[in-house]
Amino acid sequence: MSLVYDYSNPTAIHFGKGQIASIVKHLNKDNKILVVYGGGSIKKNGVYDEVSSVLDGFNWIEFSGIEANPSYETLNKAVALSKAEKIDYILAVGGGSVIDGAKYIAAASLYDGDAWDFLDGSVTVEKALPLGAILTLPATGSESNGNSVVSKKETNEKRFFASPLVYPVFAVLDPSVMSTLSDRQLANGLVDAFVHTCEQYLTCPNTSLLHDGYAETILRGLLSLAQTWDNRKDAIWEENLMLLANQALNGFIGSGVTQDWATHMIGHELTGFYGVDHAQSLAVVQPQLLRVMMEDKKEKLALMGENVFGIKDDNEAVIIAIEKMYESVGVTTNLNDYENVDDKVIETIIPSLKAHGMTAIGENQNITLEVSEKILKMAMK
Template sequence: MSLVYDYSNPTAIHFGKGQIASIVKHLSKGNKILVVYGGGSIKNNGVYDEVKSALEGFNWIEFSGVEANPSYETLSKAVVLVKEQKVDFILAVGGGSVIDGSKYIAAASLYDGDGWDFLCGTATIEKALPLGAILTLPATGSESNTNAVVSKKSTNEKRFFASPFVSPLFAVLDPSVMSTLSDRQLANGLVDAFVHTCEQYLTCPNTSLLHDGYAETILRGLAKLASTWDNRKDAVWEENLMLLANQALNGFIGSGVAQDWATHMIGHELTAFYGVDHAQSLAVVQPSLLRVMIEQKSEKLAQMGENVFGIKNDNEAVIVAIENMYHSVGVTTNLNDYETVDNKVIENIIPSLEAHGMIAIGENQNITLDICEKILKMAMK
């Protein structure tokens, strides 16, 4: 079957050390800029000072406190600030959570209703404030895609939306800012990028040598970084993770090919209920999902085994290789290893998936609630 797709990625990428200064190319002295960031780590690693220096002479204010899983409750406060201060440009400084949150702020600030409408699907984004991103934690690719995920604490929901209106106009990727990241953050970034790639690759056979080859290059690169984990503080290692994570979800490798995302849908619920890091939730779900769906994914698993791990004719060994890669960077694949997880996983997650319309997910829409339950039980080793 021939590929058919439309692809556009309008985000200008400024890659390399010192590139934060380049943000002024995209800003006007007439802008009222809101700088959005998280818990304050950018004030410890020098990023805040670089941003402040670049914005000298510009009209800007700031909003901090965006969580690792950006919450509707926190972001709503930023939306009020934007409207009160007549902000007309959003500058996200942080990882995927800050950038996702900024996308929500950009869209909700020009919407008369409740911005959560975008997450629950009762409204479509028709306009948004322009935004740019300065990436500090490579993982989600949010700095140059149209996607965002937001949580609602009051209802234990974690939902996503996508719109071309929230594509960042520019993204600064300076690997040198990664030097202060923790092992947990680096491992999460690596795992997140790997699963992102799998969600677009490990599905159905296709005819595109470019798409498969590109995805396999990303997967091999991430596996190489995992195998050289001891070098994770080296500049070249950090540079490669930032590049690979960006390319894993900038929209291209999924263009025109079947996509899965079931691991993400189940993982989102685990994060919403139990506070498990996003990448950690993916690591516990994915291997079990692959085992349950091993027949349906047999051809691509075999292809991945040979072209990424050098494994021939043993799909179970491919899944073990993925698990071992996660374990090698300190991320468990056993849901029971997380202290916050209780004995009500099935009782909580399955009804929530149903309530959110996730009753037939995966590339073939054949991962039903019964199969999701089987996957979760297997993940609780």
């Protein structure tokens, strides 16, 4: 099929060591800035001190404690602070969760109702405060897209909203801040970026040599990083992960092409109920989804096999190669390997998918609740 799309990415990227200083190009002394971050790792790796130094003379306050899966409950405390202090700029310092949370804060700060309305789809974002991002953990691409995922602890829900109004105005990608990341964080980032790319690539054949070629370049790059996992503390390795994860979900490779996202929809439920890391949930769901939906995906799986893994005419071997790649960086593809996962996965997840309207998902809208159940049963090896 021929492509038809509109594409715009307004986020200014400042990539490389020392680029945190560039944030002053986008801020002025009249701004009232709310700096948001997570559990405090930025105070251990020097990023907090660097940001504080750069913001010397600016009017700013801070809010910390945004979780790895940002919660509605915590974010609403930041929204209350933002409204009380008449904040007019949000600066997120952290990984995708902090940046996702900042997007919620930016939109909710200018909304009079319950901002969960954005997540349940009953209301679309009409205005938002400007925000910037300083990325510390590459994975989600949230630093230059308009997507946000938020969890509600009370109901074990993990939902998302998207709006062009919450694209960060700027994003700083300084790979040198990755030096203190754990193996688990690096592996999660690699897997997350790989699945993001697949959700936009492993669907229907298309006519764009650029889109497929670009996606395959990202996939090969991530595979190369997995194959050189022993070098993960090298600056060049980390630089490449930060760049690849950003390009995996900045909107371009998905523009005009059919997208899937069923792996994410099922994975969100696993995270919401069992606390499985986002990337871990993707790693257990994706291979089994590919097996179940093999007929729909056979042409792109074959293309991926040949152009990414060097495998010809054996789609099951391609899926096995994906599983081995995840496991090589320490991310198991067996749902039963994760603590907190019980024997009630099916009776927990399937009704929740139904309640959230996820009854016909995937690029062809043919992943029904029955198909999702089959995928989950296969994921429990």
